[in-house]
Amino acid sequence: MQYRLLITGLPPGGRAMPAATFRFYASLNDFLPLARRGRSFVHHFEARTSIKDMIESLGVPHTEVDLLLVNGESVDFDRIVQDGDQISVYPPFTTLDISGLTRVRPEPPPEPRFVLDVHLGKLAAYLRLLGFDALLPDDSDDANLARLAAEEDRILLTRDRGLLKRSSVRYGYCLRSTDSTRQLLEVMRRYHLVNLVQPFTRCLRCNGLLEPVDKASISDRLPPATNANYNEFRRCRSCGQIYWKGSHYARLEALIRRALARG
Secondary structure, three states, X not given: OOOOOOOOOOOOOOOOOOEEEEEEOHHXXXXXXXXXXXXXXXXXXXXXXXXXXXXXXXXXXXXHOOEXXXXXXXXXXXXXXXXXXXXXXXXXXXXXXXXXXXXOOOOOOOOOEEEEOHHHHHHHHHHHHOOOEEEOOOOOOHHHHHHHXXXXXXXXXXXXXXXXXXXXXXXXXXXXXXXXXXXXXXXXXHOOOHHHOOOOOEOOOOOOEEEEEOHHHHHHHOOHHHHHHOOOEEEEOOOOOEEOOOOXXXXXXHHHHHHHHXX
């Protein structure tokens, strides 16, 4: 009986393929198979490839990465991976000062504005409830979402890793949870939004700004019970939707308190 020995990393010609050793840290492990999480692993490659493209081929969108160390030195996304490289990949830092190193993730816009894909309608409403500009386009095509994010300096929120790998996307976050309340907390923490909250200033329907409106000017549009029991109203400047502190108000206030306490 004859046996054939298969050696990992050897192509049919017998010459060893180049390889780099990767280690992903903290939340970046969410994107890796279980066998590669929290440990170093060897990745074989053939073509000349940038570190950005290689990281994304392993499943991690570039928008999730803040710092790259190759053989102990910080590099940018354009660095070409070499045989034998030791590569460490880090998510955004919140407690350590890395200002002296090359950061590959641009600082988010000073005034955070968002664009969300079509599957995140409830999250968009929650962000608007807290006063944040959260666009939910009717045209949810990936190319359109990436274009809006780039042209308007918006942070792209999605669970689609492929969408975040588009080169035009500068600011983006891949939501881990499928629950809209937990998604809100993820975004609050990631972008440090607690001190920027301005509740009940945006329209939940269209994202427009709200303004106080005199009851007399809208009384003909109000249900009889609302007309009889409420005196303070706000109206959307864009779509005309009218808001008041109805029975849903206490529930929304409770959601805001939770977001502020845990964000």
